[in-house]
Amino acid sequence: MKPPAFRYVDPRSVADAVGHLQEHGGGAKILAGGQSLLPLMNLRLVRPQVVVDINRISALAYIRETDGVLALGGLSRLHAVVGSDAVTRRAPLLAEAAAHVGHLAIRHRGTIGGNLAHADPASEIPAALLALEGEVVATGPRGARTIAVADLFRGPLSTALDPTELLTEVRVPITPPGCGSVFLEVSRRAGDFALAGIGVLLQRDGEQCARVRIGVCGVGGTPLRMREAERILERSGVTEDTLRAAARAVEHAVAPSDDTQASADYRRHVAGVLTVRALRQAWQRAGREGR
Amino acid sequence: MADTPRRKWVGKSIRRLEDPKLLAGEARYIDDVHESGMLHAAVLRSPYAHARIKRIDTSRAKALPGVVAVVTGKEAAVLAGPVPAFCAEPVVQHAIAIEKVRFAGEAVAAVAAVDRYVAEDAIDLIEVEWEPLAVVSDVESALRPGGPLVHENLGTNLVFGRTLTFGDVKGDFARADRVVRRRLRWPRVAAVPLETAGAVAKYERTSRRMTVWANTNMYHYSAMPFAGTLKVDPNKFSIVPVAVGGSFGSKHLLSKVITIAGILSKASGRPVKFMEDRIDNLAASDSHASDRSYGAELAVTADGRFLSLRIDVVDDYGAYFQFGQTSHGNYLSQVTGPYTIGSVEITLKAVLTNKCQQMVYRGAGSEVNNWVLEALVDTAARQLGMSPVDVRRKNLIRPEQFPYKIPTGNYYDSGNYAGVLDLALRMVDLDRWRQEQARLRAAGRYIGIGLATCQQRSVYSATEFWFWYEKPGFPVTATPEGVTVRIGQSGQFTVSLNSPFWGNSPETVVAQVLAEEFGIDPSTVSVLYEDSLRALPAAGPGGSRLTVMLAGAVTGASRKLKDKIFRIAAHLLEASPQDLVLADGKVSVAGVPQRGLTLADIAANAHFFKMSLPAELETGLDASHTYDHPFTTPPSADRSDLGAFYPIVAHAAHVPVVEIDIDTGLVKFLDYVAVHDCGTMMNPAALDGQIAGGIAQGIGTALYEEFVYDSEGQLRTASLLDYLLPTAAEVPSIRIGHQETPSPYTPYGLKGSGEGGRMVAPAAVANAVQDALAPLGVEVSELPITPDRIVRWVREAQARR
Structure with missing residues (x-):
């Protein structure tokens, strides 16, 4: 379990990093927290010619709030996301989801940019950002562009990022007042990838469900937005019947597969179970928030 | 049990003697062993569960700079025979597969190179032409008549079958009011210790000696067969124990890990380390358990x-x-x-x-x-x-x-x-x-x-190793544990164990027993581990035996030591040995505590003053004792x-x-x-x-x-x-x-x-x-x-x- 030889560069600026990516194209891999890349290299499943270590680009590690948007630098450690006062207050769903990523040691190294760019379909952050309707900033040779998280994921471990682009920022709309959000997942062990996970953001207007956004992970080749379930609740509010209908809609919309941890049937079933639980809890939280 | 005997040290939660060196990183594990000029091994493993090796070409691997030796199964067979096994059936296994592989992960070739990175690069360059065979994937397909065979020479995949009946089973079932029936399935799991298996082998061509450091256990049983496998005289083949980072039974033999390191050392003329990585360990450790x-x-x-x-x-x-x-x-x-x-x-x-x-x-x-x-x-x-x-x-x-x-x-x-x-x-x-x-x-x-x-x-x-067989291959009946206890010139205790440290508490156990027997401070006891050539017979940790067996061995050695101590003390104190008592590290005349000698006094006499000893006693103060199983009868x-x-x-x-x-x-x-x-x-x-x-x-x-x-x-x-x-x-x-x-x-x-x-x-x-x-x-x-x-x-x- 040792990687084949590779070149290593450690640029000090985004421009330099992009320069390296441009020079080596698909042969380069960005090293951020390394929590997924290094095991894949050690297993020789990924064999980059050049490793572009961005850990010294300290300008990429920030969390700040501007114009109704929470902006997180791509190199923000997940541990910092979990512990950030700004994230906890302004987009609590993201903090809650980030706490489910791996273990403390992994979160100390792992970054939000790396988590998204790796695009593991069972990862929690993408599902939360789908529900939060976040976007990412990708910086490449022609400058920066913005990609909605909904458009970021193309398949397992595959994104809309160009090989010459670096994910430099994650932008999350600040959760408005009157909202409740919840992240729930089922995993075999604490810290494992989700067998099924769900992030819910629900805005309550009295007994009406003004807006609901649902992202799920672990039940498809990419994280998925559950639009049919959202429509059911926005149309008919939160009752035991609509919760059940939403769960059915989620079970219908997801596309899980079998592996040694759980069958597709199980994942589908649990996605439905979590839908009911997460929505019920988000509804209660939104009620508390409203008072 | 009328009264519980009063004991000072046995039964006390003293701090483990093993812990400080483990916590401070001073214990020597197998991966800490470094010999001058040592090479690192990696193994090419079969991607197929069952396949014939039609052709294997290692020329590109051999040409890679930094690679010193590459051996296929055929080449390895010149340097070593089949690996040790304790079954009676002719289920032959080689450390590196020769004609066909029998499970996904079986070794096909091994490389020794200047480091593990180069060794794995070389593995990538070995070309194998495979002829995949039908796979025996479960017991149903294994027992289907006419199906593929894992070992053709056996003629069947049912390697062993027998019914053993004890008592009147038929009668008891006939008498029963009810029969409770269950069909149950126990999964294939394994110990999966955090430290994988490893070995460093050093073959010296002129003296034809081989020294193997390994995190194995039963070298009293296995060193001789290993010497046979590696074609080294048994008195020139030595296994040196190291601290073990968990075994739980999985490291009793390590037949292939040790043999592969040995083969590569013979092939390269240099010491070679082979450490399983996690995939080696999970897929090919030879230590999965009941299924x-x-x-x-x-x-x-x-x-x-x-x-x-x-x-x-x-x-x-x-x-x-x-x-x-x-x-x-x-x-x-x-x-x-x-x-x-x-x-x-x-x-x-x-x-x-x-x-x-x-x-x-x-x-x-x-x-x-x-x-x-x-x-x-x-x-x-x-x-x-x-x-x-x-x-x-x-x-x-x-x-x-x-x-x-x-x-x-x-x-x-x-x-x-x-x-x-x-x-x-x-x-x-x-x-x-x-x-x-x-x-x-x-x-x-x-x-x-x-x-x-x-x-x-x-x-x-x-x-228990063989009684299922009507005709066992090797019906061993010895399950010993030996120790040597030395009381040094200043009265300090040193114990030589003949089994490795496996994560349990052998040092603490011998220290507590010696403290109990001699009234000394257990934290002062020093413990050494002997290699297989110096070792007394010992079966080591396994079957929850070591604490009991070490206590038997140490109390046995203590009896011998006390006998000599009393004879020396009696001579020096001009008393009869029967009148002496040993307590708190001191021998004195019963009832007259001021008429006494410390263990240090007695030890100094035993080591330095032959003329002060009874004429029939030898210089020195040490005793070995091999404790055999306390209660076993033949089947x-x-x-x-x-x-x-x-x-x-x-x-x-x-x-x-x-x-x-x-x-x-x-x-x-x-x-x-x-x-x-x-x-x-x-x-x-x-x-x-x-x-x-x-x-x-x-x-x-x-x-x-x-x-x-x-x-x-x-x-x-x-x-x-x-x-x-x-x-x-x-x-x-x-x-x-x-x-x-x-x-x-x-x-x-x-x-x-x-x-x-x-x-x-x-x-x-x-x-x-x-x-x-x-x-x-x-x-x-x-x-x-x-x-x-x-x-x-x-x-x-x-x-x-």
């Missing part, structure tokens, strides 16, 4: 008495048979559990398939039988409408029945099983939990209270009586309390009580650690772990992301209680305890889940109990209703 399907029957009377037990077991052994059917000999020592069951019959089919082969894992097969028996007992209780507690109480062997001979011929030395059960139920407060269970069930919640009352046999005799020729082979029998009752979320299938522990009776406790704190660690592994088996092979024989759980070991988050806080019923056969009344936690936990946890789900009509017949399975079982049960 069994059971049909089991318990004959009972209407009032709940157990009469007889019938077990039909098929075990998927994988591609080789290195240890024979040992793990089925093991449980015959306690097959009927703590119960008065009058007869028993076992039918074993040992089957070869295209998978990694078996070794033993903490429990060595007895933990499996405990689960089978406890599942039958709980089923009997349900069918008879009795409580799990009452049905057990009715059948437990009573204290006055010991020593108790079970139908197989093994003896249980002593016990008070009802006492253990009572304490466990008190500690957990069963009545309160039963009320809570009823209350929460009304609210739609599922609480389960599990009970398992199990034996934990200890101190094996080597007859009868017809195997209707296996003799005493595991007669030091501890006992435990575990009561886990779980809550199950039936919608997600997640199991949460609400409490876990474990009460053990391991005879006299040597060191209660160390014992608690053994119990807790064993329970953690038992929870792994019950709820998390499983090696999954697909129909092509590919291992789908070849990383620790897929093979789920329980972590601190999955293991509850465990409340431990103790009872002490001394053994009449061992020093101080000790019993072995190293495997106890894992002996009981799978049965107890499975019974807890069963208890929670029983109202839904679910039967737990298969481990691990995964969330997926729970959800499926609940749905299937609901569909049946």
Whole structure:
């Protein structure tokens, strides 16, 4: 379990990093927290010619709030996301989801940019950002562009990022007042990838469900937005019947597969179970928030 | 037991002597061994479960700069013969496969290079042309007539089959009012120690000596066969023990790891280190454990008495048979559990398939039988409408029945099983939990209270390795443990062990025994580990034997030393040896404490002043003692009586309390009580650690772990992301209680305890889940109990209703 030889560069600026990516194209891999890349290299499943270590680009590690948007630098450690006062207050769903990523040691190294760019379909952050309707900033040779998280994921471990682009920022709309959000997942062990996970953001207007956004992970080749379930609740509010209908809609919309941890049937079933639980809890939280 | 003898050190939770060096990083593990000029090995492993090697080309690998040696199976066979195996059948295995591979992960070629990176680069450059063969992926396909054979020379994949009958099984079943039947499936798991296996071999061409450092164990048994494999004279072949980062049974032999390092050292002329990486270890460690399907029957009377037990077991052994059917000999020592069951019959089919082969894992097969028996007992209780507690109480062997001979011929030395059960139920407060269970069930919640009352046999005799065979290959009967105790010139104690440090507490044990025997401070004892050429006979850690056996060896050596000490002291004090007493490191005339000599005085005389000694005594103050098994008898020729082979029998009752979320299938522990009776406790704190660690592994088996092979024989759980070991988050806080019923056969009344936690936990946890789900009509017949399975079982049960 040792990687084949590779070149290593450690640029000090985004421009330099992009320069390296441009020079080596698909042969380069960005090293951020390394929590997924290094095991894949050690297993020789990924064999980059050049490793572009961005850990010294300290300008990429920030969390700040501007114009109704929470902006997180791509190199923000997940541990910092979990512990950030700004994230906890302004987009609590993201903090809650980030706490489910791996273990403390992994979160100390792992970054939000790396988590998204790796695009593991069972990862929690993408599902939360789908529900939060976040976007990412990708910086490449022609400058920066913005990609909605909904458009970021193309398949397992595959994104809309160009090989010459670096994910430099994650932008999350600040959760408005009157909202409740919840992240729930089922995993075999604490810290494992989700067998099924769900992030819910629900805005309550009295007994009406003004807006609901649902992202799920672990039940498809990419994280998925559950639009049919959202429509059911926005149309008919939160009752035991609509919760059940939403769960059915989620079970219908997801596309899980079998592996040694759980069958597709199980994942589908649990996605439905979590839908009911997460929505019920988000509804209660939104009620508390409203008072 | 009229009075408990007063002891100062045995029974005390002294700090372990082993810990400081482990915590400070000063212990020398195998990966810390560095020899001058040492090369690093990597192994090319088969991608196929069953295939013929048509052509293999290593020329590109050999040409890679930094590569010193590349050997294929054919080339290796010139340097080494087949690896040691302890089965009677001609199941031949080579460290590197020669003509065909028999499991995915089997070694096909090995490289020695300047570092592991280059070695793995070279592995990438080896080209193999394969002819894939039909795969024997499970026992059904293995036993199908005319199907593919794992070993053609055997003519069958049924490598061993036999029925052993003890007592009047037919009669007892005929007399029974009811027969409780279960079909049960125990999963393929493994010890998976955090430290993988490794070896450094150094072959010196001129002297034709080979020195091997390895984290192995049984070198008293294995060094000679290893020398034969590697074609080195046995008196020039030495295995040097190192600190071991966990074995739990998985590292007894390491036949291929050691042989591959040895072959590469011979081929390169340089020392070579081979460390398994995690994939090597999970896929090809040769240490997977029991993989069994059971049909089991318990004959009972209407009032709940157990009469007889019938077990039909098929075990998927994988591609080789290195240890024979040992793990089925093991449980015959306690097959009927703590119960008065009058007869028993076992039918074993040992089957070869295209998978990694078996070794033993903490429990060595007895933990499996405990689960089978406890599942039958709980089923009997349900069918008879009795409580799990009452049905057990009715059948437990009573204290006055010991020593108790079970139908197989093994003896249980002593016990008070009802006492253990009572304490466990008190500690957990069963009545309160039963009320809570009823209350929460009304609210739609599922609480389960599990009970398992199990034996934990200890101190094996080597007859268990072969008594299943009518004609054993090598019917060894010695199961010794030797030590040498030296009292140095200043009266300080040094002990030489002849077995490695395996993560248990051998240094602490010998220090406590010496402190007890001589009244010295145990923290002053120095402990060394001998290599196999210098070692006295010793079988090492395994079968929960080491504490008992070391205590026997050290007390034996102490007797010899005391005899000499008293003779020297008597001479110097002009007293009779019978009038002398030894206490607190001092020998004095009884009743006249001021007329005495310290051990330091006596030691100085023994080492430096020959003319002060009685004329017949030699200079020096040291003694060796090899303690043989305290109570073992041979099996009868017809195997209707296996003799005493595991007669030091501890006992435990575990009561886990779980809550199950039936919608997600997640199991949460609400409490876990474990009460053990391991005879006299040597060191209660160390014992608690053994119990807790064993329970953690038992929870792994019950709820998390499983090696999954697909129909092509590919291992789908070849990383620790897929093979789920329980972590601190999955293991509850465990409340431990103790009872002490001394053994009449061992020093101080000790019993072995190293495997106890894992002996009981799978049965107890499975019974807890069963208890929670029983109202839904679910039967737990298969481990691990995964969330997926729970959800499926609940749905299937609901569909049946």
